[in-house]
Amino acid sequence: MADTTPPIIGLAGGIGSGKSTITKCFNKLGIQSVDADDVARLVVQPGSDCLSNIHQRYGDRILLNDGNLNRSALRTIIFNQPEERLWLESLTHPAIRDEIKVQLNATYSKYTLLVHPLLFETNQDAICKLVVVIDVPAHIQIQRVMNRDRVSQESAEKIMGTQLSNSERIERADLVLENAGNIVEMNAKVFKLHQNILELLSC
Template sequence: MSNVVIGLTGGIGSGKTTVANLFAELGITIVDADIIAREVVAPGTIGLKQIQQQFGNGILTADGELNRPQLRELIFEQPTAREWLNGLLHPLIRTEMLKQCKAAPSPYALMVVPLLFENKLESLVDATLVVDVPPATQLSRTTSRDGVSEQQVQNIINSQISREQRLARADRVIENQGDIAQLRQQVALLHHGYLELVATKPKL
């Protein structure tokens, strides 16, 4: 049962997944907000049922799954629909993240939340860890990884808080501009520090 939760965040293309995987190699449980966001709208869930009731059967694919491209288009065109969706999904995602963190068998849990600061979720974690890279690296990595234009990536960067704001709110920062060996070394040092935090935090 983990009593300590570390919130991992960073801008698009910063390498959050790579960092999370290195913590996983050390036996740490990873709770990923993006994965949970898909789980809470899987077929048979209350989340998908409510979306279907709100937007009609057309929001489903032929095999009963959520039609994500259609939903994205809908909430892009209708801000009120986006507000309704966020009001439904955010509490479901938050509840499931906390449940998984509490059940984690590792000494602490790593909660990976791309929009940790934007969605004001710092209160859910004991410490924040930001993966940082320069904006030019974000652009080149994301365009090659996702096959999208630089303008699309720039729009996403612009929709997130600035690099300066993110760094100012971080308890710890991990620089992801070197090779995997350097990254692994930084993770090992952080891991040691988090184990000390676990040892000093009173048990609930």
Template sequence: MSRFRIGLTGGIGSGKTTVANLFAKQGITLVDADIIARQVVEPGSPGLSAIVTRHGQEMLLPDASLDRRKLRGLVFNHPDEREWLNALLHPLIRQEMLKQLQQATSPYVILVVPLLFENGLDSLVNQTVLVDIPSALQITRTSQRDDVDEAQVQSIINSQMSREDKLARADYVIDNQGDLVQLEHQVMQLHKQFLEQAKLSPDND
């Protein structure tokens, strides 16, 4: 490890992106798993080539980019195809994450991963932060934001690690039930703490 690393996670609709952006405003580098997951299947990438080789040109949109909706529908209905896709993409995503973590120049770096604990990626970081809200609030916020029905949001929540387990595993918890001012206050407190920890870390040069 070259930089002191923080893993940031939170369930759907928890406000994880808002929290990540508040850290970024303090000059902290973000390594975002969702962004990397899109990068590894961009036109011309080995990831996209492998998908087209397996499933044909119909997996592409007219602009030669991946038809995500079609792929999602395919893997949703065929567990063996989901396994194949995960086996293809997870190593590519992990490799790019590690590269970006190594290249970070801020005092500490934040790895933003929705399924940090589920995918064992907490092994890549020194400390973990969970953005937490009750399930009922997750459902309300997500269904309003994405214009999807509440049952669909509930099924996504059910497919992930339970709130209790995540709370038990996280080193720090940010409670995002309040307003932005309260959220910013919590982020600034942690930012100061992480700056101190980074100074003391033998990993940081």
């Protein structure tokens, strides 16, 4: 039986690069998306094996009063103790990968956008037909993270330090999307990129 799963187009960009906004532009064009950040939240929901293991390792301090994961507490642990970040990744990355596969198999648009901040770091680029990388200056990323997550500049820089740099991602990209300007300009850029992707997929 022929594989009817749509081609996968990776959308890679570091934290604060504007992935969510850009994804919505693609969604408006009828392109479905699977977001690794959403999946990462899904696999640690109350009752999940991942959250149970995290709780067992760190105790009640890692849970909010309602039983959900205390992301702020976990962030403090993993960015101050690199070995703990590696442990967490060894636990969550396989679960995230499996759930991404499930969600990708349920899509049916002309192609599916796989939105992933660690696309290359987790080797998920291997399942992508093409990879689009978002290019945004590092100082803008840091400011966005500080404003959005209410963290210090030092914390924002630590998070970025666990990811590839923009230049490293761009070197491995098939297509680059500059995230500068307003939303109207971004919609126009995404429409042009969408047409380009369709042309490349038809080759």
